[in-house]
Amino acid sequence: MNPGTVEKFLKLIGDSSRLKILSSIGAGEKTVSEIIGETGLPQTLVSFHLKILRDREVVVASRKGGPFVHYRLRDPSILNLLHACDAYAGKFDGSGEEAREFEWPPWKMMCRMMRRGDQ
Amino acid sequence: MNPGTVEKFLKLIGDSSRLKILSSIGAGEKTVSEIIGETGLPQTLVSFHLKILRDREVVVASRKGGPFVHYRLRDPSILNLLHACDAYAGKFDGSGEEAREFEWPPWKMMCRMMRRGDQ
DNA sequence: TCCTTATATGAGCCATAACTAATATTAACG
DNA sequence: CGTTAATATTAGTTATGGCTCATATAAGGA
Numbered sequence: 114m115n116p117g118t119v120e121k122f123l124k125l126i127g128d129s130s131r132l133k134i135l136s137s138i139g140a141g142e143k144t145v146s147e148i149i150g151e152t153g154l155p156q157t158l159v160s161f162h163l164k165i166l167r168d169r170e171v172v173v174a175s176r177k178g179g180p181f182v183h184y185r186l187r188d189p190s191i192l193n194l195l196h197a198c199d200a201y202a203g204k205f206d207g208s209g210e211e212a213r214e215f216e217w218p219p220w221k222m223m224c225r226m227m228r229r230g231d232q
Numbered sequence: 233m234n235p236g237t238v239e240k241f242l243k244l245i246g247d248s249s250r251l252k253i254l255s256s257i258g259a260g261e262k263t264v265s266e267i268i269g270e271t272g273l274p275q276t277l278v279s280f281h282l283k284i285l286r287d288r289e290v291v292v293a294s295r296k297g298g299p300f301v302h303y304r305l306r307d308p309s310i311l312n313l314l315h316a317c318d319a320y321a322g323k324f325d326g327s328g329e330e331a332r333e334f335e336w337p338p339w340k341m342m343c344r345m346m347r348r349g350d351q
Numbered sequence: 352t353c354c355t356t357a358t359a360t361g362a363g364c365c366a367t368a369a370c371t372a373a374t375a376t377t378a379a380c381g
Numbered sequence: 382c383g384t385t386a387a388t389a390t391t392a393g394t395t396a397t398g399g400c401t402c403a404t405a406t407a408a409g410g411a
Binding site for chain 1: 235237243314321334337343
């Protein structure tokens with residue numbers, strides 16, 4: 114486990130404006146205006162964050178006619194990570210008891226599970 | 233997905249000094265001196281971070297004779313999350329291609345898997 | 352070419368939090 | 382009680398990065 118690598122990654126996504134943007138884009142595709150409308154964040158702030166997310170390959174941009182730029186998540190499953198963190202942290206910050214029921218699975222087990230399409 | 237909740241959680245663990253501390257403690261238990269020795273971080277910095285981690289219930293402290301305080305992770309499986317992030321981000325920052333093979337499993341699937349002790 | 356809409360970018364400001372230095376507290380022993 | 386080792390705490394400093402303002406750029410239509 115490389116603390117620097119993990120820190121870099123968690124800081125990349127661990128900002129509420131960015132989380133709003135990622136969540137807004139979701140599994141589909143959205144223009145900047147749509148993201149702005151949905152998040153309520155200022156235009157320049159959205160563009161600012163999108164640039165970083167784009168440079169770091171979390172999102173992918175494409176132009177499709179007009180001045181519109183569409184953004185999609187390069188790996189939509191990252192939303193699952195965010196949801197898991199939300200669920201974990203939500204309980205985690207609370208009683209600190211219910212979170213005991215959940216354990217983060219080992220990486221290899223996550224790999225196997227998604228490869229098998231476990232039902 | 234509450235951006236504020238997730239942000240708070242990711243910022244809590246998304247610091248390289250803290251990651252080093254969590255990794256040092258591991259699945260066992262360690263004194264502050266041991267953590268200092270293993271991480272190479274200054275004593276006051278370790279104590280500073282441990283206080284926050286303690287207050288936020290990521291670690292649990294106990295005294296066992298002498299001036300020694302032992303720390304353990306309240307939920308050691310969080311190390312699995314860190315390892316997964318490491319693996320994901322490591323590939324992620326690289327070619328951006330190999331990470332495609334891995335998808336973060338949905339929360340419910342993670343719950344089921346750990347409940348079944350899937351092999 | 353000019354205008355409009357959509358979006359991007361850069362510089363500077365400001366908020367946050369990690370870190371350090373100094374010191375306080377805890378536990379145990381002589 | 383004084384001393385030592387281990388650890389915690391506090392105030393101030395510093396580094397980081399989010400955010401804002403002003404403006405630049407891209408695309409398309411008249």
